[in-house]
Amino acid sequence: MAKNLMIQGTMSGVGKSILTAGILRVLKQDGYKVAPFKSQNMALNSYVTKEGREIGRAQALQAQACGLDPSSDMNPILIKPMGDTTSQIIVNGLPLGNMKARDYFKNKKSLIPDIQAAYDRLSKDADIIVIEGAGSPVEINLRDNDIVNMGLAQILDAPVLLAGDIDPGGVFAQLLGTVSLMSPEERNRVKGLIINKFRGDVTLLEPGLSMFKKYCDIPFAGIVPYTKLSLDEEDSVSQRLTVNNKFKNKNLVINTYSRVINKSITDRDDNTRNLIIAVIRLPYISNYTDFTIFENIDGVDLYYIDDPDSLDKADLVIIPGTKNTIEDLEWLRKKGLSDKIQELSCKEVPIIGICGGFQMLGKSIADTSGVEGGGVVKGLGLLPIETEFTSYKNLRQVSAITPKLSGFYEPVSDTPISGYEIHMGSSILDDSTDHEDCVITRKNVLGTYIHGIFDTPSFTQKLIKLLYEKNGIDRDIPVVEELSVTQDRELDRLADVLRQSLDLEMIYRIIGL
16 A cells, blocks of 8 residues: 655645646656545646546646646546536546535535545556645534545545645744644644745744744754646636736737746837737636646746737737636626727637637637536637537547637647547538537637647747737747646656755655655
8 A cells, every 4th residue: 555645724825736747757767666646626727637637736736746647536526616606527537417505514424435536546557646735624613524634634544744835924823723623633644834925044943933832842844935837726816817007018918827027028019029828817717727838938928918908009919718608708798808808809809719718719608518607609600600508528638639720720730739628519510611529610719628728839839920920020940848848847856846945855755765
């Protein structure tokens, strides 16, 4: 049986996913066979395995840290919110159905056998499993039915490292408050504390560490510095979508929810300026990791936008995937974004729709099966497709060649692409349109069901070249690196940071090595 270690946090957003990935990478580098495990993940950023199973994107990254192919055993339960009280429940990579939060809470303990079986399968081939918790382990109203934090630690007999986030302040209160709300048995499982995202001179924090011993005798396992990394994050708390800034440069005003907020914005008339890509910040946006690649490309500025006026300066507008296509389409209309997108299309501004965004660009969406509540809604009418939702969920990895495309996107015809599909139902195209299932175009509008399409360097380089030429930008076409190569390099950099900031001897003792 594999040894284990669990990473819990004082709250959401402390960096559990990245810490888990980094510790896994360190252990792999040290010669151990390792695997990640998160019993229950609530996320709209998901990934499709080779077997056609859906898991959280964070566990796919953690698998990469281990040098493994992602598996549904790494994340046996995935919860994808569809509204304030309803979510799609995915078990062992396949949809179980939509459930109200109250109903899921009452019944989730029935999934413990699935959790245990998935963990046991991982254990057969691993020396060490690093388990990630979720949110806070001391949500006392949820403790009785816990299957992801201390409840899981008890089931799997796992020692715990508790991490707090110093960046917003109050980290000592976070840690002490969390420990004080634990039962004696739970507290005894916590073998070390981690302060994450520290900025500045660590010696200034050392007096606080000494003072903290008066209140809590759990030792500190390390102080991890704030480090900018190009790695996939949990979507509900990612800074990409929660930091709101406005850029003002002469006539350019853009609302941004991106972590590229420090990149300079140049005058639109400057032929050496950066390319401006605007992603619509939908309320139920999913798989925004589709656009991580753009954050790593020199000469490209990426923004998440929810204001129609901000789109006027965009060189490319992308409507991303969503877990609630119909509701987000209605939101587009209420915000005036649908009219703005149609206006920009008439002005020949390139527009791309991914998955749910692709469906929105069509003529209509019919939900006769009640997947999203039922009804038929009119689309934006920019692509000649009609979509019908069904209860069947398409889950598959894709490797294809773009068909002969028309209009603005013709130069990206016959280009290799890869990615994965996650969608309910299908879209039917007009007979008058030359098409393949992977990508379709009409004039300046492109649609596809393929998540991760921009991660194919040849496709993205051709797209950037087209956008440079259309906007008179006189710059060398940037080299686009495979996302997996970038992430491997970042994981190694993360491992280096953790080696310098964590007490690895203590952590090895905690694991039992």
